[in-house]
Amino acid sequence: MVTSTYEHRRNAGDLRIGNKTFQVVQSFQYLRNIIGNANNNNKCIKERIMMGNKAYYANRQLVNSSLISRSSKLQTYRTLVRPGSESWTLTMEEERALAVCERKILRKIYGQLKEKELWRIRRIDELEAIIKGENIVRFI
Numbered sequence: 001m002v003t004s005t006y007e008h009r010r011n012a013g014d015l016r017i018g019n020k021t022f023q024v025v026q027s028f029q030y031l032r033n034i035i036g037n038a039n040n041n042n043k044c045i046k047e048r049i050m051m052g053n054k055a056y057y058a059n060r061q062l063v064n065s066s067l068i069s070r071s072s073k074l075q076t077y078r079t080l081v082r083p084g085s086e087s088w089t090l091t092m093e094e095e096r097a098l099a100v101c102e103r104k105i106l107r108k109i110y111g112q113l114k115e116k117e118l119w120r121i122r123r124i125d126e127l128e129a130i131i132k133g134e135n136i137v138r139f140i
Contacts, residue, residue, distance in 0.1 A: 045094050049101050055081040056105055063108050073109045074131075081105060082136060102136045103127055 015022040027036035027043070036043065056063070059080065063073055082102070090098070106127050112119045113126075128135065 042091075042094065045090070045097070049097060052081050052101060056108075063105075070109060074106075077105055077109065098136045106131065 014024055029035070056077075059076065062068055062076060103124065107121055110122055110127070110130060112121055122130075
């Protein structure tokens, strides 16, 4: 597979080495990451967010349980659900999508706040204070 920012360089033919021929592909999966010839991670990141959502909904009973402490729920999120790879380079759009996904789950873990007889969701700055700046974008 040839990666390049120029389209005409990416459409090279099959590679021959000796008597072996290697077929040119548009993308392939390696170590749970989709590697493509367009040199971007967009598909991979969307797939990992989707897998994180599936893992969250599979473990939703744990998150909603009042018998489990918040620290245990957070540890479960960080080890089982959190999508991410420490080798990704992210665009602003991808950072935003990952942050939205993480905030959704953290709001479920930490619940709502009651202010003067009204319940409200936690704001972004309150979630950042709770996790002490260890958000998913800094993790990646």
